[in-house]
Amino acid sequence: xxxxxxxxxxxxxxxxxxxxxxxxxxxxxxxxxxxxxxxxxxxxxxxxxxxxxxxxxxxxxxxxxxxxxxxxxxxxxxxxxxxxxxxxxxxxxxxxxxxxxxxxxxxxxxxxxxxxxxxxxxxxxxxxxxxxxxxxxxxxxxxxxxxxxxxxxxxxxxxxxxxxxxxxxxxxxxxxxxxxxxxxxxxxxxxxxxxxxxxxxxxxxxxxxxxxxxxxxxxxxxxxxxxxxxxxxxxxxxxxxxxxxxxxxxxxxxxxxxxxxxxxxxxxxxxxxxxxxxxxxxxxxxxxxxxxxxxxxxxxxxxxxxxxxxxxxxxxxxxxxxxxxxxxxxxxxx
Amino acid sequence: xxxxxxxxxxxxxxxxxxxxxxxxxxxxxxxxxxxxxxxxxxxxxxxxxxxxxxxxxxxxxxxxxxxxxxxxxxxxxxxxxxxxxxxxxxxxxxxxxxxxxxxxxxxxxxxxxxxxxxxxxxxxxxxxxxxxxxxxxxxxxxxxxxxxxxxxxxxxxxxxxxxxxxxxxxxxxxxxxxxxxxxxxxxxxxxxxxxxxxxxxxxxxxxxxxxxxxxxxxxxxxxxxxxxxxxxxxxxxxxxxxxxxxxxxxxxxxxxxxxxxxxxxxxxxxxxxxxxxxxxxxxxxxxxxxxxxxxxxxxxxxxxxxxxxxxxxxxxxxxxxxxxxxxxxxxxxxxxxxxxxxxxxxxxxxxxxxxxxxxxxxxxxxxxxxxxxxxxxxxxxxxxxxxxxxxxxxxxxxxxxxxxxxxxxxxxxxxxxxxxxxxxxxxxxxxxxxxxxxxxxxxxxxxxxxxxxxxxxxxxxxxxxxxxxxxxxxxxxxxxxxxxxxxxxxxxxxxxxxxxxxxxxx
Numbered sequence: 001x002x003x004x005x006x007x008x009x010x011x012x013x014x015x016x017x018x019x020x021x022x023x024x025x026x027x028x029x030x031x032x033x034x035x036x037x038x039x040x041x042x043x044x045x046x047x048x049x050x051x052x053x054x055x056x057x058x059x060x061x062x063x064x065x066x067x068x069x070x071x072x073x074x075x076x077x078x079x080x081x082x083x084x085x086x087x088x089x090x091x092x093x094x095x096x097x098x099x100x101x102x103x104x105x106x107x108x109x110x111x112x113x114x115x116x117x118x119x120x121x122x123x124x125x126x127x128x129x130x131x132x133x134x135x136x137x138x139x140x141x142x143x144x145x146x147x148x149x150x151x152x153x154x155x156x157x158x159x160x161x162x163x164x165x166x167x168x169x170x171x172x173x174x175x176x177x178x179x180x181x182x183x184x185x186x187x188x189x190x191x192x193x194x195x196x197x198x199x200x201x202x203x204x205x206x207x208x209x210x211x212x213x214x215x216x217x218x219x220x221x222x223x224x225x226x227x228x229x230x231x232x233x234x235x236x237x238x239x240x241x242x243x244x245x246x247x248x249x250x251x252x253x254x255x256x257x258x259x260x261x262x263x264x265x266x267x268x269x270x271x272x273x274x275x276x277x278x279x280x281x282x283x284x285x286x287x288x289x290x291x292x293x294x295x296x297x298x299x300x301x302x303x304x305x306x307x308x309x310x311x312x313x314x315x316x317x318x319x320x321x322x323x324x325x326x327x328x329x330x331x332x333x334x
Numbered sequence: 335x336x337x338x339x340x341x342x343x344x345x346x347x348x349x350x351x352x353x354x355x356x357x358x359x360x361x362x363x364x365x366x367x368x369x370x371x372x373x374x375x376x377x378x379x380x381x382x383x384x385x386x387x388x389x390x391x392x393x394x395x396x397x398x399x400x401x402x403x404x405x406x407x408x409x410x411x412x413x414x415x416x417x418x419x420x421x422x423x424x425x426x427x428x429x430x431x432x433x434x435x436x437x438x439x440x441x442x443x444x445x446x447x448x449x450x451x452x453x454x455x456x457x458x459x460x461x462x463x464x465x466x467x468x469x470x471x472x473x474x475x476x477x478x479x480x481x482x483x484x485x486x487x488x489x490x491x492x493x494x495x496x497x498x499x500x501x502x503x504x505x506x507x508x509x510x511x512x513x514x515x516x517x518x519x520x521x522x523x524x525x526x527x528x529x530x531x532x533x534x535x536x537x538x539x540x541x542x543x544x545x546x547x548x549x550x551x552x553x554x555x556x557x558x559x560x561x562x563x564x565x566x567x568x569x570x571x572x573x574x575x576x577x578x579x580x581x582x583x584x585x586x587x588x589x590x591x592x593x594x595x596x597x598x599x600x601x602x603x604x605x606x607x608x609x610x611x612x613x614x615x616x617x618x619x620x621x622x623x624x625x626x627x628x629x630x631x632x633x634x635x636x637x638x639x640x641x642x643x644x645x646x647x648x649x650x651x652x653x654x655x656x657x658x659x660x661x662x663x664x665x666x667x668x669x670x671x672x673x674x675x676x677x678x679x680x681x682x683x684x685x686x687x688x689x690x691x692x693x694x695x696x697x698x699x700x701x702x703x704x705x706x707x708x709x710x711x712x713x714x715x716x717x718x719x720x721x722x723x724x725x726x727x728x729x730x731x732x733x734x735x736x737x738x739x740x741x742x743x744x745x746x747x748x749x750x751x752x753x754x755x756x757x758x759x760x761x762x763x764x765x766x767x768x769x770x771x772x773x774x775x776x777x778x779x780x781x782x783x784x785x786x787x788x789x790x791x792x793x794x795x796x797x798x799x800x801x802x803x804x805x806x807x808x809x810x811x812x813x814x815x816x817x818x819x820x821x822x823x824x825x826x827x828x829x830x831x832x833x834x835x836x837x838x839x840x
Contacts, residue, residue: 001393164389199392243415244396319468327444328411329395
């Protein structure tokens with residue numbers, strides 16, 4: 001599997017634009033039980049160190065990383081350009097196709113500088129792998145303690161799935177150690193949980209997402225359920241083209257959200273919903289369900305999910321849930 | 335253990351514990367047998383607990399196209415992903431066959447549908463399921479199709495049944511198997527049979543028909559002393575010689591007083607030399623006759639004739655062909671043949687044929703020599719070998735032919751199946767040539783020899799073949815093969831040879 005991931009990764013032609021950020025957009029974000037405006041900035045760095053080993057089966061962010069080194073000066077240019085677009089949104093999300101706290105991607109000096117640049121925001125969300133969270137490093141960010149939220153992609157609380165479905169490169173314990181530390185030091189944690197990594201049937205992926213959410217909920221202020229979308233040059237895309245992968249059903253997203261709604265902290269904003277590469281149903285009822293999922297994510301009201309109208313394709317979904325495990329594969333039935 | 339009953343091509347009728355193969359297993363509850371039961375990470379198939387694949391195995395299945403082996407069951411997952419790439423689908427099935435042999439049960443999950451079920455069985459999948467059926471109605475349809483398949487295998491019309499399925503994928507797979515996997519499929523087609531129904535376009539490419547053409551063009555040698563070939567059309571009645579038209583040909587040949595080697599031109603077999611008219615499938619085929627020929631039939635016919643006449647040289651070729659075979663005219667010219675094309679009701683045509691025959695020289699050769707030549711032509715077709723028949727006594731009784739060496743029977747030609755049957759000395763002769771030989775342990779078989787007792791079998795043996803049984807080079811018996819050499823060596827069970835004669839060491 002790892003060979004295949006590397007092989008696919010080697011075909012990628014990356015753009016060399018060290019002083020340009022990847023993208024920037026505005027979106028609503030649930031924050032303190034309200035719908036708030038946020039700015040999302042994706043910085044261009046050398047990218048996640050794990051790409052240079054192999055990478056996760058579903059992650060195509062490597063496509064947005066820079067083939068040569070990105071200097072502090074380059075990063076500063078990216079941030080200054082982004083700052084020009086900023087107009088006081090309460091929330092700023094700063095992503096970098098890797099780990100914000102990995103000094104090989106962003107030097108510690110730049111980490112602080114970036115946070116300072118957006119210190120007008122009430123909340124700054126950054127992403128990192130748990131390996132980069134430790135007590136000494138957290139001390140440097142004490143002044144941002146009430147401002148930053150640290151997002152970690154746990155994906156699954158099952159080590160076997162982390163290893164064999166996702167190739168995540170860390171174990172549940174690595175997450176747990178980081179999460180406990182953040183809890184102890186009063187840093188807000190956001191956890192990403194994956195819905196339907198490869199080699200899991202629709203049913204097993206629902207079960208795994210639910211138990212992963214329940215596990216992560218003890219440490220997290222918020223949990224984002226991320227249905228896998230099919231990104232370029234990934235193992236997932238390879239399997240999809242071969243007929244062995246179908247992105248999750250929206251019914252599965254609804255199922256997971258319903259069964260974890262009691263936690264009142266699970267949200268989901270699927271990427272490319274209703275499209276073949278994103279979470280989708282059969283097309284007839286996608287829009288309505290996508291809307292309900294979004295509404296629920298802001299309001300945490302389970303009735304929104306319970307009131308979704310039945311639709312023809314629900315019986316297809318139920319049938320797949322029932323029999324997919326028997327096929328000796330995880331075939332992406334449409 | 336799997337109890338082998340019989341084959342039709344790669345599909346195999348067998349008993350496995352209380353189950354009949356081929357079979358479908360059901361997840362919809364439409365009967366109480368053959369239910370798939372899921373239990374945690376196991377599934378119950380044919381009363382066996384089969385472990386579902388682990389994540390690691392799923393990686394291998396989905397990235398590397400791995401085929402699973404659980405117990406005696408070879409599991410070929412993911413064929414459904416290849417529905418749009420039938421060449422790869424069939425390659426995967428034959429790859430599994432190559433890797434896992436002919437004894438085990440082949441199971442392809444999640445691929446069967448009403449119209450692809452017969453071809454999947456035809457390609458040797460023993461076990462299918464109804465996982466693509468979300469409704470009971472669909473499962474019942476599969477169940478009914480399965481019954482039809484079982485009956486077709488039992489009654490020996492499975493091939494034509496598969497040909498008759500109106501489904502593009504089914505036809506595609508059948509045609510690819512005929513074109514690309516002939517050498518494997520052919521092994522499992524008997525060399526005898528009671529009836530060959532060649533009703534479909536695909537019938538042209540049946541492995542037993544293609545084998546006929548291959549043997550006629552590659553193995554067969556014309557009767558040695560025949561120097562004049564006379565090409566004539568086939569008749570609907572089989573054997574041809576019992577038909578009105580062929581009795582008429584016989585009468586005008588006799589009337590002319592000349593000796594010719596009659597060669598019948600036909601579809602889908604191409605060419606049938608007179609002495610092979612009793613041999614399967616020449617005696618047993620039936621096709622729709624319209625007087626119109628498909629391009630593929632024309633091409634097959636000309637190619638077969640080209641190969642045949644480049645190997646078998648005659649001093650002169652004559653031909654009488656009806657109008658619908660007029661497309662052969664340019665080829666006859668190339669052969670430098672003298673021919674008449676037209677209707678026989680037209681007296682002038684009969685006269686022209688007589689003139690053609692009359693132009694030949696008289697040959698003064700003993701008719702027993704012609705008979706011996708004909709037997710060796712049959713032998714070249716049947717065994718790819720000829721016998722030393724000089725100085726042997728030959729007797730003909732209607733269509734039966736006996737050959738004696740001193741007072742002992744040496745060979746017998748049976749018009750029942752058009753085969754030569756072997757006796758002690760002819761068997762010993764062929765044994766030296768390593769043709770159609772089976773080695774068994776040192777015992778004297780009674781009635782039948784079972785696959786379990788077979789040590790070795792030569793790869794030219796097909797079901798229905800006349801075979802020689804020996805132990806360590808000592809002739810033990812002759813008989814009829816009831817299965818191909820592959821099954822003798824790999825099934826390990828079932829009746830393999832029906833013994834006709836046993837020879838004690840004396």
